[in-house]
Amino acid sequence: MVEHLNIPTPAGIFDAIAAGPETGRPVLLLHGFPQSSSTWDHQVDVLGAQGYRAVAPDQRGYSPGVRPDGAANYGMGELVGDVLAMADELGWPVFDLVGHDWGAAVGWWTAADHPDRLRSLTAVSTPHPAALSAAIRTDEDQHARSAYMSEWRNSNTEQRMLDNEGEALRRIFDWKVLPSKVDEYVRRLSEPGAMTAALNWYRAGRAGGRIDKVSVPTMYVWSTEDAAFGSAAAFDTENWVTGPYHFQMVEDVSHWIPDEASELMTSLLLAHLSVR
Template sequence: MMEYLSIPTAAGSFDAIAAGPADGRPVLLLHGFPEAAVSWEHQVAVLGDRGYRAVAPDQRGYSPGVRPELAAEYGMDSIVGDVLAIADELGWSRFDLVGHDWGAAAAWWTASEHPGRLRTLTAVSTPHPGALGNALRTDEDQQMRSQYMRDWRSSGTEKQMLANNGEALRRMFEWKVPASRVDEYVRRLSEPGALTAALNWYRANRPRAEIGKVTVPTLYVWSTEDVAFGSTAALDTENWVAGAYSFQMLEDVTHWIPEEVPEVLTALLLEHLSAH
């Protein structure tokens, strides 16, 4: 049975969905742009049924209770701080961390800087930031794929994305996410200040300090039709993991793995969790 939580932290209260017994093995799932916690609805429900305690929060900027106005407040230090603050409030000294898109970036940084807090890491779509940084310096294909990150820093992005009932936002999902779910994302991001807050993840000052290799047991899931992340960074990610590592490549799947192939991803996640 799905639960709806409000998780208080010093930064504000995070909305979240959750399932599973209170004493179950804790799993935290982080969504990306332009989604919300409900992108993990299938995974949270299945994990809960299997006896895990699964929680997926609406992240900084997506939860109305944690929506600072300044882009500087969306740096990775703040975002990693949110991950730890949520876990602390839930009473989790150690937990499994799962992330997609920006949520995966947050998960990589958390695993690098606080390995003692994590039992395992599962990163979906987004490669290790070190591998992505290398690709951005050396690979023209990745440079082209990542142009949108620079484009979305411009002040006119909100108006362009929300025009014609969020047509540009809807097109991002490549018709691979159920229309009713996309409607929900557009509705949420049409609330005053919501899209600006979400875009502040791109507008915060980058880059930050160099990230090191990850020692936590890691599963990385990448799909061949991902428009944002090419094979160069995906294949290089193994060189940035010093611990146990599994790389799963999904053929003919787009960027939206959690919702496009939820059963496939959930099976891979359960296998990873049971192995560690």
Template sequence: MIEQIGIPTAAGTFDAIAAGPADGRPVLLLHGFPEAAVSWEHQVATLGAAGFRAVAPDQRGYSPGVRPEDPAAYGIGELVGDVLGIAEALGWSRFDLAGHDWGAAVGWWTADAHPDRLRTLTAVSTPHPGALAAALRTDDDQRLRSGYMIEWRQRGVTERRMLADGAEALRRMFEWKVPPSRVDEYVRRLREPGALTAALNWYRAGRPDGRIGRISVPTLYVWSTEDVAFGSTAALDTENWVTGPYTFEMLEDVSHWVPEEVPELLTGLLLRHLGQ
């Protein structure tokens, strides 16, 4: 059974969904843009039923209790700090970490900076940031795919465009692969005052300080062939950025929205990875 919980940290209180016994093996799941913790609902429920303690927070900017206005407050250091702050608040010294989209990016950076805290990493959609940076330098296809990241830095203009005409642009992002009721929920949340700007601040925070290294944590990377944001160049190069045990799963004919488009398939891969 899924619970709604609050997680108080020094940054503020994160809203979250959770399932499973309090003493179960801890798993933290991080959502991406423009979603929320509920994108992991199927995985959280299934992990909880399997005896894990699964927690998925609404991340910084998405939780009303952690919604700073300054874009600089959404830098990768702050986002990784939130992961550790949430783990501390939950009493977790070590845990499994899974992320999709931006949540996967935060996962990669957390695994690089704090490998001692993670049992495993599962990254969905987003390749290792080093592989993505290399693809952006050398691959025209990836540069084209990533063009939106620059466009979305325009404050005010982007918000108005995304919310115009009943949030049509926001709704189209989901490519009709996410249930309409879930899309309605995301739109409702992002229409709250300041919410969409906070979510877009992830793109406006500037480049990370320092370079990311190779990952020693046991890693599962899941990439789908119909992902509009991330092409095969960075996806296939990601293995060169992991020194620990590595599993790559390529999902044919699946879009970017993996956790919600193929929830059973992803949950099965995740459970197998955790079992190893």
């Protein structure tokens, strides 16, 4: 049975969903934009039933209790710090980390900078940041795909996305996600300050410094119909992982893998965790 948690940290209180015994192997699942912890409903439920302790938080800006003003408060250092602070509060010295979209980006940086804290990494959709940066510079297709990142930094993006009951925000999902889930995402991001906080992840700019290669056991899941991330960065990601690596390409699925192909995503995750 899925529970609702509050996780207090120095930055504030994170809302989360969780399942499984307190003594189970810990798994932290991070959502992306423009979603919430409920992205992982299916995975949390099944992981919990399999004896894992699965926790999926609403990340910084999405949890009302951690919604600071100003883009500078949404840099990668703060986001990785949130992951470690939540794990500390949960009593997890070592844990498995799973992330989709922005959650995967946070996962890559956490794995690169704090490999001692992770048993494994599962990154969904978003490639290794260095592979993505290289592809944006050298691959015309990826450069075009990534243009939205600059557009979303504009000051009028909040109003444009939320006007007409979130019509533009809903279109992002391209009718690949259940309407009830999209309704929930739109409702959450319509809370006061929530959309600005979510967009501040883009406005905070690139993380400082060069990201290292990842040494922890890693699975990267990429879908062929992903509109945001093309094959150049996806295939190059293996060059940025020095530990055991598994690349899983999913055919005919969009960017929204955990929602659109929830059962497949869960089976891939269970298989990855079972050998680590």
